[in-house]
Amino acid sequence: MIIGIPKEIKTLENRVSMTPGAVETLVRQGHSVLVEGGAGVGSGLADEEYRQAGATIVPTAAEAWGAEMVIKVKEPVAPEYGFLRKDLLLFTYLHLAAEEALTKAMLDSGVTGIAYETVKDRAGTLPLLTPMSEVAGRMATQVGAHHLEKSQGGRGMLLGGVPGVPPAQVVVIGGGVVGTNAARIAMGMGARVMVIDLSHQRLQYLDDIFDGRLVTMTSTEPNIRAAVQQADLLVGAVLVPGAKAPKLVTRDMLPTMKKGSVIVDVAVDQGGCVETIKATTHDAPTYVVDDVVHYGVANMPGAVPRTSTFALVNQTLPYALRIAKDGLGALRQDPGLALGLNTMEGTLTCPAVGDAFGMDC
Ligand code: NAD
Structure with missing residues (x-):
């Protein structure tokens, strides 16, 4: 799968969704990783480290967002809404219940959105929070x-x-x-x-x-x-x-x-x-x-973006690897990961978000 790692553009957000070590693991498993130039700088991770890990450094956000799966930290902000599209799988914190405009943009675009904050593990806890x-x-x-x-x-x-x-x-x-x-x-x-x-x-x-x-x-x-x-x-x-x-x-x-x-x-x-x-x-x-x-x-x-980036990636990488390997099949194999699905093909699939906006799921 082609995976994109855009630079986070939300104000004062210095985390990045994948470390060079995580990129190396994805590349070893046969995936291509496009990292936007400077994506890791806020966490002290240089483009050269990503390059050595096997990533392709791309100069623009549009190129990173052009991948089949985009892995991010924060929910898309307005300037990123235009990158959402039907054949894109987005894996990130979404917090849609608090973001009506984003929810609408996700539904209008038809993007498949898997939210970190609603994924559950076998014990019923929220491993990505x-x-x-x-x-x-x-x-x-x-x-x-x-x-x-x-x-x-x-x-x-x-x-x-x-x-x-x-x-x-x-x-x-x-x-x-x-x-x-x-x-x-x-x-x-x-x-x-x-x-x-x-x-x-x-x-x-x-x-x-x-x-x-x-x-x-x-x-x-x-x-x-x-x-x-x-x-x-x-x-x-x-x-x-x-x-x-x-x-x-x-x-x-x-x-x-x-x-x-x-x-x-x-x-x-x-x-x-x-x-x-x-x-x-x-x-x-x-x-x-x-x-x-x-x-x-x-x-x-x-x-503490450096600590936070590494702490987050420790938890997200195993899920990212499974999604990269099996696509939506990974959700069928793991009901806890399936709970992460918030939007797909213009439909809201997370009841808590539906409740927040009085929408059907
Ligand atoms: P958690 O579910 O692990 O722990 C919450 C605890 O609160 C539980 O042990 C629960 O029994 C207890 N509790 C519930 N009602 C109570 C009451 N009336 N009196 C005393 N205890 C009660 O949650 P967490 O992961 O520890 O998160 C705690 C809070 O921190 C959440 O609101 C979370 O969103 C927030 N948080 C904030 C930041 C931040 O940057 N400010 C970062 C991470 C988490």
């Missing part, structure tokens, strides 16, 4: 520690303390992929860590794997109210699949927090679990409410 949650979770503690510094508006506190001075208290609400990774880094930096979750099974798991080195707590309003008062760093990491995040840290809890404490609400992309959070950008990531620093960047992995 997990790597970005891992990145965001680990980053949450890193940015939280940074913003606890006085010059960043924080309390002027070292997360791990020093001998003779106690460490900071980190409270993580939601102990899934993001929360577990945030907790892991916080413990690694020497902080005291509490994880709050609704799922008892999840709390049992965390208690087990961290061997009692963190405190677990059931998610109730009184428990959250008490924990918020102790927090130097609060990480919001809840997810209710398909729904907006519940507001667990309410406006009235804010004045009870320590002055200069920091909130990193990773769930901001689903509306946030902190009532006072709003989406911010990497350019101006924080603002202050009631002396509490708020960080609400909705695309945290964008700050």
Whole structure:
């Protein structure tokens, strides 16, 4: 199959959909890979590395998009809509429920769209979303520690303390992929860590794997109210699949927090679990409410495109190889991959997207 890797053109997007190593694997399996010149630069990957891996470097986006299958990171943006066509297979994050204009462009063009975010594995989890949650979770503690510094508006506190001075208290609400990774880094930096979750099974798991080195707590309003008062760093990491995040840290809890404490609400992309959070950008990531620093960047992995690119490709490549080998036959062989199909021949094939726009699937 001929596979195209265009350069991402969404604002501040520096990831690329395939690394040179992944390209080499595709080429070894008999595929041709067209990489748009400069596609990997934002992730520190030079055209020459792709060339050595067996790719053909093409000078224009149109040439990369001319392939039989295009693998991308982000959903197509308006200048790319013209590249969509009936005999194209597009494999990327699509997030169509949030993008009516793109959904229309996909349907009008007849393109076959397989969305990373709706592919499921055998366990029923979302394997192509997990790597970005891992990145965001680990980053949450890193940015939280940074913003606890006085010059960043924080309390002027070292997360791990020093001998003779106690460490900071980190409270993580939601102990899934993001929360577990945030907790892991916080413990690694020497902080005291509490994880709050609704799922008892999840709390049992965390208690087990961290061997009692963190405190677990059931998610109730009184428990959250008490924990918020102790927090130097609060990480919001809840997810209710398909729904907006519940507001667990309410406006009235804010004045009870320590002055200069920091909130990193990773769930901001689903509306946030902190009532006072709003989406911010990497350019101006924080603002202050009631002396509490708020960080609400909705695309945290964008700050570390190199790590994020490799993490994403680790998960997407096995699927890309199967699609490249068998085309849509790969979807018939794997019902979890078939759930990734969002559009085909002008028809919407993902019920969640249909629900969002009141369309039939
Ligand atoms: P996940 O499904 O792995 O974990 C979510 C956890 O929240 C689960 O353990 C669940 O039991 C828990 N939960 C649900 N309701 C709760 C409640 N009322 N109280 C306490 N816990 C509750 O999800 P994830 O992959 O960890 O993602 C978490 C959030 O982070 C999502 O909103 C996701 O979209 C977001 N995210 C944001 C970025 C970013 O850049 N900002 C990046 C990746 C993920």
